[in-house]
Amino acid sequence: xxxxxxxxxxxxxxxxxxxxxxxxxxxxxxxxxxxxxxxxxxxxxxxxxxxxxxxxxxxxxxxxxxxxxxxxxxxxxxxxxxxxxxxxxxxxxxxxxxxxxxxxxxxxxxxxxxxxxxxxxxxxxxxxxxxxxxxxxxxxxxxxxxxxxxxxxxxxxxxxxxxxxxxxxxxxxxxxxxxxxxxxxx
Numbered sequence: 489x490x491x492x493x494x495x496x497x498x499x500x501x502x503x504x505x506x507x508x509x510x511x512x513x514x515x516x517x518x519x520x521x522x523x524x525x526x527x528x529x530x531x532x533x534x535x536x537x538x539x540x541x542x543x544x545x546x547x548x549x550x551x552x553x554x555x556x557x558x559x560x561x562x563x564x565x566x567x568x569x570x571x572x573x574x575x576x577x578x579x580x581x582x583x584x585x586x587x588x589x590x591x592x593x594x595x596x597x598x599x600x601x602x603x604x605x606x607x608x609x610x611x612x613x614x615x616x617x618x619x620x621x622x623x624x625x626x627x628x629x630x631x632x633x634x635x636x637x638x639x640x641x642x643x644x645x646x647x648x649x650x651x652x653x654x655x656x657x658x659x660x661x662x663x664x665x666x667x668x669x670x671x672x673x674x
Contacts, residue, residue: 489671491515491522491663492567494560496585497575497615498528504615507647508573510656511611514663515571525563527584530556534587535594545594549602557591564592565604569670570639571663572630573613579622581629589633597636606638609670611662613645620648640673642666 493512497504505526512522533553537543545551551558564570574585581589596603612634614626623646630644645662647655 489515489518489520489569489667490567491520491569491571491667491670492563493522493524493571493573494527494585494588495524495573496527496582496588497573498584499575500526502575502615503617503647503649503652504573504575504613506652506656507613507615507659508571510659511571511573511613511663511666514660514665515569515667516663517660518664518667520569520667523563523567525560527560527588530560532557532560532584532588532591534583535590543594545591546598549595549599551591551595553591557588560588561592561595564608567608568674569609569611569666571611571613571666573615574626574630576614576616576622576626579625581626593633593637597638603638607673608639609642609666609673610634610639611642611645611666613647613659616646616648618649620650623648642669 495508
């Protein structure tokens, strides 16, 4: 079992990254191999909506942009499960997470049997700093993103600065339970 975690915060020591590491700790305790990717260290452009928005991505499942997107997509293809930990910005995904997920959805959701992420289980984490609002709407965006790609959602967990004292330890258990559930999905 291989679990890929993507954390989408530029702060590698912040709440979002810590959440991803906690979930991976649980996955490792359940016997999974794991990898943590800091999305903000990669060069991933936003979708250009080429060809009036109906580009090669929708026809062929490939993107015309040459950046780090394809390499990360291939890591996801090689994984058995995905942990996505995103900071909540203005009640939504961070810009880096949105850029990656928008392009992934365009390349995968329309590919039918060639959709290579279909069936890949997801554990989502919406990490809100500051005032702590927006986790529910961020979670809804994650749900609406993974659904069209056929990626079953194990859970989407909210965490806020004021709740991290009990949510962070719970993420270890969530990572372990997610790994066991993902094994059953194979």
